[in-house]
Structure formats: structure tokens, C-alpha cells
Amino acid sequence: MFDVLDHCQVNELHVRDDAASGLKAIIAIHNTRFGPALGGCRFIHYDSEHLALEDAARLARGMSYKAALADVPQGGGKAVIMKPKESVDPSALFAEFGRFVESLQGRYITAIDSGTSAQEMDIIAQHTAYVTSTSAAGNPSPYTARGVFEGIRAAVKHKFGTPSLQGLRIVVQGVGNVGFVLGKLLDRAGADVIVSDVNARAVDLAMGAFASGVVAPEEASSTPCDVFAPCGLSKAIHDENCDQLQCAIIAGSANVQLAHHELGAFLHQRGILYAPDYVINAGGLIYASLNYHQAPTQRIQEKVQGIYATLDQIFSESERDQLPPSQIADRIAEHRLAHALDHAA
Ligand code: NAD
Numbered sequence: 001m002f003d004v005l006d007h008c009q010v011n012e013l014h015v016r017d018d019a020a021s022g023l024k025a026i027i028a029i030h031n032t033r034f035g036p037a038l039g040g041c042r043f044i045h046y047d048s049e050h051l052a053l054e055d056a057a058r059l060a061r062g063m064s065y066k067a068a069l070a071d072v073p074q075g076g077g078k079a080v081i082m083k084p085k086e087s088v089d090p091s092a093l094f095a096e097f098g099r100f101v102e103s104l105q106g107r108y109i110t111a112i113d114s115g116t117s118a119q120e121m122d123i124i125a126q127h128t129a130y131v132t133s134t135s136a137a138g139n140p141s142p143y144t145a146r147g148v149f150e151g152i153r154a155a156v157k158h159k160f161g162t163p164s165l166q167g168l169r170i171v172v173q174g175v176g177n178v179g180f181v182l183g184k185l186l187d188r189a190g191a192d193v194i195v196s197d198v199n200a201r202a203v204d205l206a207m208g209a210f211a212s213g214v215v216a217p218e219e220a221s222s223t224p225c226d227v228f229a230p231c232g233l234s235k236a237i238h239d240e241n242c243d244q245l246q247c248a249i250i251a252g253s254a255n256v257q258l259a260h261h262e263l264g265a266f267l268h269q270r271g272i273l274y275a276p277d278y279v280i281n282a283g284g285l286i287y288a289s290l291n292y293h294q295a296p297t298q299r300i301q302e303k304v305q306g307i308y309a310t311l312d313q314i315f316s317e318s319e320r321d322q323l324p325p326s327q328i329a330d331r332i333a334e335h336r337l338a339h340a341l342d343h344a345a
Contacts, residue, residue: 037077040113098127140284145181147283166190174232196220264326
């Protein structure tokens with residue numbers, strides 16, 4: 001256990017094992033230097049407790065970096081609930097999880113993630129105020145899409161000299177909550193939007209609303225285009241498809257777009273501009289954080305639009321220092337974290 005925590009630099013771990021409700025949950029807190037740790041609650045099946053712990057610790061660190069780059073008053077944390085094989089009463093399970101979150105007295109704020117939705121957050125909210133993404137709080141996806149749109153403009157400006165998307169060919173892989181809204185924004189900005197999705201209905205909806213063409217899921221990453229926007233599942237770029245990429249830019253909403261860290265350097269060497277995932281997809285976090293703090297909508301929108309400037313800085317430093325944007329983003333996050341006062345101290 002301690003090697004995982006050391007590796008992820010997580011030094012605060014909370015565990016709740018409640019036989020009555022069936023809850024087996026872990027909350028990992030990476031840092032609270034800028035404010036309470038904020039991060040989603042996963043409710044998925046894990047093959048072992050070790051894998052659950054690893055997921056919580058790795059994701060908690062990721063949330064710290066994301067919050068530091070997005071410049072929101074939050075630290076990084078994550079919760080995982082090990083989904084039992086047998087069916088359980090979700091009301092009892094998430095009520096107990098709400099009490100667990102409450103017991104941390106605000107050091108951690110929970111939110112939706114894989115396997116949870118506003119419905120579960122509403123149950124949790126009956127037991128703690130330290131929760132976002134409830135039905136009342138609203139859907140963060142349009143904000144994520146807007147942030148990705150701004151990030152694509154920043155990448156396009158860096159690569160082609162102007163942020164205009166007019167006439168550019170953009171492949172959106174995955175037209176769900178984020179990809180669909182993003183596609184509409186890109187279309188409105190004059191781009192030629194091609195879509196790909198494993199779900200035929202999602203493709204039909206996109207074709208009816210904004211898309212000019214479709215590519216099969218296995219061809220999405222190798223389709224010639226100006227921008228490839230992964231908005232489906234994780235690890236869209238991996239060892240098997242990285243040689244076939246025919247895009248100038250990779251910029252999308254998916255979490256963990258690169259199957260491993262070295263691919264950042266590979267893309268850089270090939271001259272493909274990669275917008276680091278946790279920077280470009282921070283719109284949802286910005287919305288969750290600022291909405292939690294009751295900031296006005298205009299302030300939230302401005303902050304999301306700030307993703308353009310953040311990526312512009314990352315791309316400029318990348319060019320100056322001849323380092324991949326992914327490394328520059330990590331460097332900025334680590335610098336900010338190292339120099340922050342410990343809020344919790
Ligand atoms: P979603 O489930 O609504 O949409 C994902 C879409 O991708 C679905 O239509 C699905 O059918 C499709 N898909 C899955 N595998 C695919 C494949 N191999 N090829 C093509 N399409 C595929 O999810 P979402 O909320 O739109 O999120 C998309 C991504 O962005 C996820 O990785 C998510 O973690 C990340 N993200 C989302 C938010 C948010 O606010 N929703 C915030 C930050 C990051």
C-alpha cells in the first residue's frame with residue numbers, strides 16, 4: 001500500500017467498510033494547498049482492493065494537477081467505491097458514503113465520475129454539504145466542451161498562425177455529452193466536422209445536427225485531418241495506432257488520452273501538437289468548483305475561456321524549451337503545488 005501512496009505522492013487516505021450497506025470506499029487526498037480536495041466518486045467493479053487503492057491515489061494526484069493548472073481554489077482528491085458483485089440498495093450505500101464524506105469535515109468534496117450520476121449525488125447531498133454535481137447544480141459537460149473548443153483554438157493558432165477554425169477538418173471521436181456539444185461549436189465556427197462513435201444513435205444525432213461525415217471507430221485516429229479530438233474513452237493514443245496518426249493536432253476532452261507518458265515525447269518528435277488532457281478538459285472542474293462557491297455564471301464562463309491562455313502559455317514554453325507540452329503542463333502544476341502555502345495547515 002505505501003509504495004502506491006509514495007509513488008502518487010498521496011499522504012492522506014480514508015477508508016470506510018460498512019457491512020450493513022455494503023459500502024467499501026476509499027478516499028485519497030493528494031493535497032489541500034489551494035483549498036479542499038475536489039474529485040469525482042467512481043462506482044465500478046475492481047478485481048482487488050489494491051487496484052481500487054491505485055486508482056484512487058493516481059486519480060487524486062491527477063485532480064491536483066488539473067486544479068493547479070485551472071487555477072481554482074481546490075486541492076486534488078478522489079473517491080472510489082468498490083461495486084459489489086451482488087446487488088445492493090443504492091440509497092443505503094450512497095447515504096453511508098455521504099456520511100463518510102461528512103466525517104472528513106470538508107477536506108474532500110465529492111462529484112460524479114464513472115458509475116455515478118446526479119441521482120447518486122442527490123442521495124449523498126442528504127447527508128453532507130460537501131458534494132457537487134447534484135441535479136440542482138447542473139450538468140458540467142457544456143462547460144467542458146467550451147473549454148475544449150477554446151483549447152482547440154489555442155492549438156490551431158500555435159500550429160497555423162491564426163485561431164480561426166474556418167475550413168479545418170476536425171475528427172471528433174465520441175459524440176456523447178461533451179463531444180456532441182463540442183461538434184456543434186466547431187461546426188458553428190466554420191470547421192468541417194467528421195464524427196466517430198461506437199453508438200450508431202449518437203452518430204445519427206450528430207449527422208442530423210452538425211457533422212459532415214462519419215468514420216468507423218477503428219479508423220478515427222488514422223483519418224487525415226487538422227485536429228483529432230478524442231472525446232470517448234481513455235487511451236485513444238497507444239503504441240499500436242501512434243504511427244498511423246495523420247493529424248496536426250490532438251485536442252479533446254477524454255481523460256488519460258495517452259496510453260503511457262512516453263507518447264507525449266513521441267508526438268512532440270513527430271510534430272503533432274498535443275493539448276495535455278487534464279488542461280484542456282478542465283471546464284467541468286472549473287464549473288463544479290466555481291458553482292460550488294456560488295460564483296456568477298459570467299465568472300465561470302470567463303474562467304473556462306481562460307483555458308485558451310493557459311494552453312497558449314504551455315505551447316509557447318514547449319517551443320522555447322523544446323519539450324513536449326505534456327511535460328510543460330506537469331512542470332507548471334508541480335511548480336504551483338510546491339510554492340503554495342498549505343491551506344490545511
Ligand atoms: P459520454 O459517455 O457521454 O460520451 C462518450 C461517447 O464516446 C459515447 O457516445 C460513446 O459511445 C463513445 N465512445 C466510447 N468508446 C468509443 C470509441 N472507441 N470510439 C468512438 N466512440 C466511442 O462521456 P462524456 O461525458 O461526453 O465524456 C467524454 C470523455 O471526456 C470521457 O473520457 C470523460 O472522462 C471526459 N471528461 C468529461 C467531462 C464532462 O464534463 N463530461 C469532464 C472532463 C473529462
